[in-house]
Amino acid sequence: xxxxxxxxxxxxxxxxxxxxxxxxxxxxxxxxxxxxxxxxxxxxxxxxxxxxxxxxxxxxxxxxxxxxxxxxxxxxxxxxxxxxxxxxxxxxxxxxxxxxxxxxxxxxxxxxx
Amino acid sequence: xxxxxxxxxxxxxxxxxxxxxxxxxxxxxxxxxxxxxxxxxxxxxxxxxxxxxxxxxxxxxxxxxxxxxxxxxxxxxxxxxxxxxxxxxxxxxxxxxxxxxxxxxxxxxxxxxxxxxxxxxxxxxxxxxxxxxxxxxxxxxxxxxxxxxxxxxxxxxxxxxxxxxxxxxxxxxxxxxxxxxxxxxxxxxxxxxxxxxxxxxxxxxxxxxxxxxxxxxxxxxxxxxxxxxxxxxxxxxxxxxxxxxxxxxxxxxxxxxxxxxxxxxxxxxxxxxxxxxxxxxxxxxxxxxxxxxxxxxxxxxxxxxxxxxxxxxxxxxxxxxxxxxxxxxxxxxxxxxxxxxxxxxxxxxxxxxxxxxxxxxxxxxxxxxxxxxxxxxxx
Numbered sequence: 001x002x003x004x005x006x007x008x009x010x011x012x013x014x015x016x017x018x019x020x021x022x023x024x025x026x027x028x029x030x031x032x033x034x035x036x037x038x039x040x041x042x043x044x045x046x047x048x049x050x051x052x053x054x055x056x057x058x059x060x061x062x063x064x065x066x067x068x069x070x071x072x073x074x075x076x077x078x079x080x081x082x083x084x085x086x087x088x089x090x091x092x093x094x095x096x097x098x099x100x101x102x103x104x105x106x107x108x109x110x111x112x113x
Numbered sequence: 114x115x116x117x118x119x120x121x122x123x124x125x126x127x128x129x130x131x132x133x134x135x136x137x138x139x140x141x142x143x144x145x146x147x148x149x150x151x152x153x154x155x156x157x158x159x160x161x162x163x164x165x166x167x168x169x170x171x172x173x174x175x176x177x178x179x180x181x182x183x184x185x186x187x188x189x190x191x192x193x194x195x196x197x198x199x200x201x202x203x204x205x206x207x208x209x210x211x212x213x214x215x216x217x218x219x220x221x222x223x224x225x226x227x228x229x230x231x232x233x234x235x236x237x238x239x240x241x242x243x244x245x246x247x248x249x250x251x252x253x254x255x256x257x258x259x260x261x262x263x264x265x266x267x268x269x270x271x272x273x274x275x276x277x278x279x280x281x282x283x284x285x286x287x288x289x290x291x292x293x294x295x296x297x298x299x300x301x302x303x304x305x306x307x308x309x310x311x312x313x314x315x316x317x318x319x320x321x322x323x324x325x326x327x328x329x330x331x332x333x334x335x336x337x338x339x340x341x342x343x344x345x346x347x348x349x350x351x352x353x354x355x356x357x358x359x360x361x362x363x364x365x366x367x368x369x370x371x372x373x374x375x376x377x378x379x380x381x382x383x384x385x386x387x388x389x390x391x392x393x394x395x396x397x398x399x400x401x402x403x404x405x406x407x408x409x410x411x412x413x414x415x416x417x418x419x420x421x422x423x424x425x426x427x428x429x430x431x432x433x434x435x436x437x438x439x440x441x442x443x444x445x446x447x448x449x450x451x452x453x454x455x456x457x458x459x460x461x462x463x464x465x466x467x468x469x470x471x472x473x474x475x476x477x478x479x480x481x482x483x484x485x486x487x488x489x490x491x492x
Contacts, residue, residue, distance in 0.1 A: 002254040087256035088206055110253045 001084045003042065003111035004091040010078035010104050012050060027101035031094075035083060040094065046079035078104070082111075114219050115194035116156050118201075119257060121163055124219065124247050130166070134159035195220070196259050196307065202246075203271040204255045211246035216275040218243050220304070223282060223297075230478060265312065272308065273321050273377060276301050280325050298329060316371045320378030323364035327384035330357035342485040346393040358388045379408045398427035415441045419449055422456075431459040447476035451486060467491075 015021065035041035050069035057064045069076055081098070085091040091108050099106040117127035134155045148154040202216040217223045229239035249255065260268045283297025305322040312318050334348035343349075365385040368378045383404045390396040405421035418441055426434035435456040443449035454469035470490035474483045 085254075087254040088204075089256050089260075091254070092206065112252070 001086060002088075002091070002113070003082060003084050004088075005107075005109045005111065006081045006083060006091070006095050006098055007077045007107045007109070008079045008098065008102050008104050009075045009107065010102075011075050024102055028098075031097060031101060032081075035081070035094070040083045040085060042082040042084055044079070044081040047077060050076040075105075115198040117159050117163070118198055118219075119194050120160060122257065124250060126163060126166070127159075128219070130159035130163040131155065133162045137162075193259065195304065196311065197257050199272055199275070199304065200259050200268060201250060201255060201257050203268070203275055204250070205267065205271065206253065206255060207246055207249060209271060209274070211242055211249075212271050213275050213278055214239060214242050215246045217279060217282065220279070220300070227282070265315075269312065269315060269318070273317055276305050276308070277321060277324075277377070279304070280328075284328060295332070298325070298332075301325060302329060316368045316373050317375040317377050319364050320368050320375060320381045323361045323368070323381035324377055324384060326357045326364070327361035327381060327388055330354040330361065330388065336481070340481060342481050345387065348393075350391060350393075353388070361385065362388060374407065374411075376408060376412050379404050379411070383408075396427070398424055402428050415443050416446070419443060419446075419452055423452060426456060426459070431456045435460065445476065447473045447482070447486075449473075450476065451489075454486075454489065 016024075032041065032044060035044075051067075053069045055066045055068070055070050057066070083091065083094055085094065088108070088110070091110075095106045095108040114127055114131055117130055118124055121127045121130070137158055138151075138155065142148075198220060199216060202219060203212045207215070214228055217228045218225065225240050225243065226236050228243075229236040280298055280301035283295065283299075283301060302322070302325050305318070305325055309318045309322045330353050331345070331348060333354060334350065334352040335343055337343060361381065362385050365378070365381050368374070368381070383401050386397050386400050386404070402421070402424040405417070405424050408417055409421055419438060422434045422437040425437060435453070438449070438453050438456060441449065450469045450473035454466045454473060457463075457466035457469055467490045470486050474486035474490065477483050477486065
């Protein structure tokens with residue numbers, strides 16, 4: 001078994017209205033139940049918007065804080081799920097379903113073993 | 114390589130073991146003589162080396178278990194192993210360039226410099242591409258297996274692209290004294306036949322096979338006794354392999370009946386039209402041009418446009434063809450300059466034609482082709 005990080009990238013900006021977000025959250029909940037039932041589930045979390053982030057840099061024995069996310073850009077990680085899968089094909093199948101539900105790009109990245 | 118990769122579950126380890134086995138072979142075979150089954154000998158020797166290697170590396174535990182596993186009985190089918198390796202090398206999670214490079218390296222047996230030349234990139238770039246692709250297969254857990262039936266339509270196109278490139282690498286060998294590396298062409302045809310048997314419902318697989326067969330059929334007429342190049346128009350067509358022509362044409366007819374054209378089927382059809390002409394003058398160029406128009410609609414690349422221009426020259430004359438050719442950004446491609454040279458010569462612009470032939474000769478690494486181009490330049 002290998003462990004994979006599935007990151008959902010979402011555009012910055014206001015949260016979609018309930019009639020859009022509702023079905024997506026239902027779909028994700030169903031997907032998570034299935035991940036649990038098949039033993040693939042490790043962890044999942046949704047994140048607050050990127051402007052709530054703080055970046056810390058160590059410099060000359062001091063720390064420097066900056067307001068906002070590390071990467072510039074119009075899309076940031078909106079949530080992530082950690083799964084276990086026998087191989088990349090299996091991990092990609094979960095990722096494909098996640099992308100279909102969220103209509104957002106999903107990055108599948110293996111954990112270093 | 115394919116058998117060892119399945120046994121060892123690791124591309125790098127397999128490659129290392131195969132290389133070691135070839136080193137031993139180079140040492141022993143000249144004095145001991147060739148073994149009855151050279152491929153079997155290499156596989157057995159490589160596996161023993163890998164077992165030794167794993168034992169050395171690990172005192173105990175998982176590696177020991179892995180070493181024990183290597184004593185498992187022989188594989189059910191070497192063909193399946195090859196297909197597994199192809200589909201692994203051509204996995205969609207790898208970039209197209211990485212897929213092609215990896216397959217040529219692991220299945221085609223090309224050296225990294227040869228692959229680099231085929232793609233017109235620096236050797237270091239290609240070496241890095243191959244290392245990176247192998248690392249991704251290992252780290253991301255790309256499986257070593259033939260994809261399930263439902264996934265085949267997505268997984269097939271990169272495999273076809275790769276096989277065609279192996280064939281081309283053989284038919285127009287990038288470097289060295291031989292124009293054609295028959296071993297590579299034969300390998301591409303063999304793999305394509307296997308694919309065609311595995312996927313009888315995919316017309317593009319049949320198209321790719323037909324294309325290779327029809328081109329291979331001309332092989333006996335393509336070089337003279339002393340090894341120099343003979344162009345299609347000048348070939349002795351009685352020397353074409355009639356059985357290969359017949360097989361290729363039958364496959365093309367079957368594709369046409371299916372009515373699901375694709376780039377390989379169209380290229381095969383173009384070659385089928387060439388094969389149908391007993392003499393070069395009897396070639397049905399309007400039919401070829403029409404097929405190129407269809408091909409351009411599907412794959413509008415500069416190289417297809419260049420080949421189409423050759424047909425335009427036959428149908429409408431060299432002037433309109435030259436106009437098309439000169440708009441193409443293919444300055445580093447030797448065939449571009451050779452086609453241009455031919456068109457210039459036909460238009461009576463001898464000085465420019467000579468320069469273009471010389472430029473083409475500079476750009477090819479193949480000695481036979483260079484000799485041919487220089488002879489044209491000095492005609």
